[in-house]
Amino acid sequence: MPLVRNPILPGFHPDPSIVRVGENYYLATSTFQWFPGVQIHISTDLANWELVCRPLSRRSQLDMRGHPDGGGIWAPCLSHDGERFWLVYTDVTRKEGSFKDTHNYIVSAPEITGPWSDPIHVNSSGFDPSLFHDDDGRKFFINMLWDHRRRPQLFAGIVLQEFDASTGRLVGTRKNIFQGTKLQYTEGPHLYRRNGWYYLLTAEGGTQYNHACTLARARDICDPYEVHPQEYILTSKDTPLAALQRAGHGDLVTTPTGEHYLVHLTSRPVTARRRCILGRETAIQAAYWGDDDWLYVKDGPVPSLYVDLPRARDEAAYWATQHYVFKAGHELHQDFQWLRTPEPDRIFSIDPDDGGLTLIGRESIGSWSEQALVARRQMHFSFNAETVLSFSPIDERQFAGLTAYYARFNFFYLTVTAHSDGQRELLIMSSQASFPYGDLDLEHLSEPVRIPNEGKVRLALTISGNQLQFFYAMEGEKETKKIGPVFDASILSDECGGPGSFTGAFVGMACSDLNGTHIQARFDYFTYQPVHDESNVSN
CATH class of the missing domain: 2.115.10.20 (Glycosyl hydrolase domain; family 43)
Structure with missing residues (x-):
């Protein structure tokens, strides 16, 4: 055998x-x-x-x-x-x-x-x-x-x-x-x-x-x-x-x-x-x-x-790139899950005519009640993820984007949001708890990057072992640019969530509207690409 x-x-x-x-x-x-x-x-x-x-x-x-x-x-x-x-x-x-x-x-x-x-x-x-x-x-x-x-x-x-x-x-x-x-x-x-x-x-x-x-x-x-x-x-x-x-x-x-x-x-x-x-x-x-x-x-x-x-x-299947397109008339791919709610129609839908995944802004990414977060499991120590987002926030209380997520106090989140004056910007939110809890209620914000108010935004991340880097590009740009520092991806782990933390890391898309107006964000696709490198030898 x-x-x-x-x-x-x-x-x-x-x-x-x-x-x-x-x-x-x-x-x-x-x-x-x-x-x-x-x-x-x-x-x-x-x-x-x-x-x-x-x-x-x-x-x-x-x-x-x-x-x-x-x-x-x-x-x-x-x-x-x-x-x-x-x-x-x-x-x-x-x-x-x-x-x-x-x-x-x-x-x-x-x-x-x-x-x-x-x-x-x-x-x-x-x-x-x-x-x-x-x-x-x-x-x-x-x-x-x-x-x-x-x-x-x-x-x-x-x-x-x-x-x-x-x-x-x-x-x-x-x-x-x-x-x-x-x-x-x-x-x-x-x-x-x-x-x-x-x-x-x-x-x-x-x-x-x-x-x-x-x-x-x-x-x-x-x-x-x-x-x-x-x-x-x-x-x-x-x-x-x-x-x-x-x-x-x-x-x-x-x-x-x-x-x-x-x-x-x-x-x-x-x-x-x-x-x-x-x-x-x-x-x-x-x-x-x-x-x-x-x-x-x-x-x-x-x-x-x-x-x-x-x-x-079947090693080829294990290492295959997964490119998810949200086709009209199709359900969400079974690789994806969401948090807590049995009423998914309140947090996402797939356009029956044009396709695309629409997330309906609900509570914050750290909510225990109802949040629009759709994600899949991280199954490799190193991988790339990417999505394209259409989103028009009006202020700093509306945000949507790409997240590497473990729990409410263990996540990294590259968001499209807006300044209080309505100008769109990119902002990285991160919560870097350390055992036994660290700064539980402190979310770290990287310096925002202003972007045009019109046009789709491509968001990407790479995780290589314990290093995470975000990237972005505006519509029409072929190459992505780095944004933010290199983060410690190892906090997306059981050891950094406090007692009773024993789930696992996910990567996916999210949308929040803290104004309660349920703004929508549309995602064209989502890609998960395993990477062969030294970090993945344990795979």
Whole structure:
């Protein structure tokens, strides 16, 4: 089998859950505050993946307006009971402090593309839920338990309760089946049955550099679970120089020919500060069952950068330039997402006659409510991005342009705006928070550049590792010109967003109207071009 380089889903693709149905593998990942909710990819070979759907796509399923950065959809679990697909997930509305508001839901569908049902609220006792389908047809709902009194360790173990699919309710007694190991922060449970054993796979150590996959087993589903003789079947916590760091939060799958694999969360830090610009990604490891009926990761527990898979990855597709044109009569390309709102018609549209993407100015780029920001994932350490904008602001409270965006306090934003006298100008807004927070409410403004009031504006940026440079050109100009300094792109990372920052960097288009008049900005196209350079060797 060919060697495939990890990760298999680069960029912001955290908390993987995998299931095989027939010859197809389906892999679900978290989306947090980005809408639509949950990404599901499909593959036939575990190496090449295609986005097949985002199932939480309408207001009756999900509305995240008002959710904080890092809230929203956590750790989906995708399963199949022989007849239907089941998806369980947490919607987090508050995540800081001792209290967490974590609401767990279930949706289901006859096919992976839907139609997906409206959600059933199951409980709100913790997060990272999963649904286990036992051999006798019974279903069990599993999640970690959050106890705000257990300071400072607020993780109170893994709880299990039977789920009655006919009524959509939990039944029987909730039981705490696993307290975890000394590594603590026990979460992300998945349950399996094999050779008369129940196996419980959990994530431990927190989703930073002490992360790990822990395996335990019991003869009865509610018996005390004994821990794997290695304790942690996968972890990078003791190998700071390993290429794949923060390894944990895994799920198991078996191929039709009997090979076993573990998909897991990982990150690839860059710079001396070990910042994870591409966020938490999805990798895969070969695994096997030993004679002692325990699962082992091949060459583990440290994750391997290269893994034997049934087929090689299509490198040409991975490095291809993506040129998005917003054609009349077509929907927004599936690579793009937006923040929080289930009412996209309030923030963007594609002209039904002439094409082009129109963004409708709403709140600021840092809003937790409603903002017109449409973006795609950064999936390479180095890339170029470009767009052309038509926009006629009347004052400094209206702005639109090109943004490299992680969260409300981690972004760079090249805008077309206007002075208070109505003269158009280019202005770079940046928010450069540093852990634990830095200047949270301070947005830095570069010196504005005055431009003509008429004509389209071409905006571009390059990110090369940890360096970001903006460019611009007026309509009719062939060459772009640099604008602003070279920025530190590494702040678009988990490490610079404060506690609970674990999403990833995006690049895209935005429009704001702080006057409340909903001014519109039109974008002709958007281009994302990966760049081969030394910064991308980790890709």
